[in-house]
Amino acid sequence: MPIIQRWLLVLLAVLALSGCGYNDFQRLDEASKSAWSEVLNQYQRRADLVPNIVATVKGEANFEQETLTRVIEARAKATSIQVTPETLNNPEAFNKFQQAQGELSSALSRLMVVAEQYPNLKANQAFRDLRVTLEGTENRITVARNRYIKTVQEYNVLARSFPTNLTAKVFGYQPKANFSVQNETQISTPPTVDFGTQKK
Numbered sequence: 001m002p003i004i005q006r007w008l009l010v011l012l013a014v015l016a017l018s019g020c021g022y023n024d025f026q027r028l029d030e031a032s033k034s035a036w037s038e039v040l041n042q043y044q045r046r047a048d049l050v051p052n053i054v055a056t057v058k059g060e061a062n063f064e065q066e067t068l069t070r071v072i073e074a075r076a077k078a079t080s081i082q083v084t085p086e087t088l089n090n091p092e093a094f095n096k097f098q099q100a101q102g103e104l105s106s107a108l109s110r111l112m113v114v115a116e117q118y119p120n121l122k123a124n125q126a127f128r129d130l131r132v133t134l135e136g137t138e139n140r141i142t143v144a145r146n147r148y149i150k151t152v153q154e155y156n157v158l159a160r161s162f163p164t165n166l167t168a169k170v171f172g173y174q175p176k177a178n179f180s181v182q183n184e185t186q187i188s189t190p191p192t193v194d195f196g197t198q199k200k
Contacts, residue, residue, distance in 0.1 A: 021164030025173050028155040032176060035148035036088060042141040043078070043101055049137060050075045050108070053130050057111065060121045067107075067114050074100075074107040094177035108134065145179055152178045 054071060057063050078100040087093045112131065115121050122128075156175040159168040167173070 020167040021158055022167055022171070024158055024164065025155070025167065025171070028151060028158060029173075032088065032148065032151040032155050033085065035144070035151045038144040039141070039148050040083060042137060042144045046104070046108075046134070046137045046141065047075055047079050049130065049134055050104075053108075053111070053127075053134065056124065056127045056130060057115065057121065059124070060118050063118060063121070064114055067111050071104075071107040071111050074104040078104040088176050089174055091177040095180075098179060105138075149178055152176045 050071060054068055057068060081097050081100050083097055087097060112134075115127070115131075156178075158164050159173050159175050
C-alpha cells in the first residue's frame with residue numbers, strides 16, 4: 001500500500017474517532033472519578049469528626065446511651081465499606097455505600113436533636129465548635145454530591161446519545177450509578193399539616 005494511502009487511512013481514522021466521542025468519554029470518566037473522590041473526602045472528614053463529637057457528648061452524664069450507640073455503629077458500618085473505582089459501575093455496591101452513609105447522616109441528625117435537650121452540652125464550647133464543623137461538613141458533602149451528580153449526568157447522556165452510544169458499546173462504557181433518594185415513597189407523600197384548629 002502506497003504511503004499516501006496509509007496517511008489518508010490514518011487521517012480518516014483520526015477524523016472518525018474525533019466525532020465518536022471517545023475523548024469525551026475519557027474526559028467525563030476522569031471528571032466523575034475526581035468528583036467522586038471529593039465526595040469520599042467529605043464523607044471521611046465527617047467520619048473523622050464523629051469520635052470527637054461522641055467523646056464530647058459522653059461528658060454529659062445522663063446523655064442517652066442508645067443515641068450514642070447508634071452513631072458509633074453507623075460510623076463503623078459506613079467506614080467498613082471498601083470503596084473502589086469499580087463501585088461507581090456497580091449499582092448494588094453503590095447503593096449499599098449510599099445507604100450506609102445515609103444511616104450515619106440520620107444517626108448524627110438524631111444526636112444533634114437530642115443534644116438540644118441538654119443545657120450543659122449546648123453551653124459546652126467544644127461541642128458548639130464541633131456542631132458548627134459538622135454542619136459545614138454536611139454542606140460540603142451536599143456540594144460534592146451535586147458536582148458528582150452533574151458529571152455522571154453528562155457521562156450518562158453521552159453514553160446513551162447517538163452516535164456516541166455506539167462508541168460506548170464498542171468500548172464497554174456503561175452508564176454510571178448516581179445518587180438516589182432512599183425514601184422516595186415517603187418524601188413523595190404530601191405531609192399532613194394540623195395547626196390544632198380542628199374541633200374535638
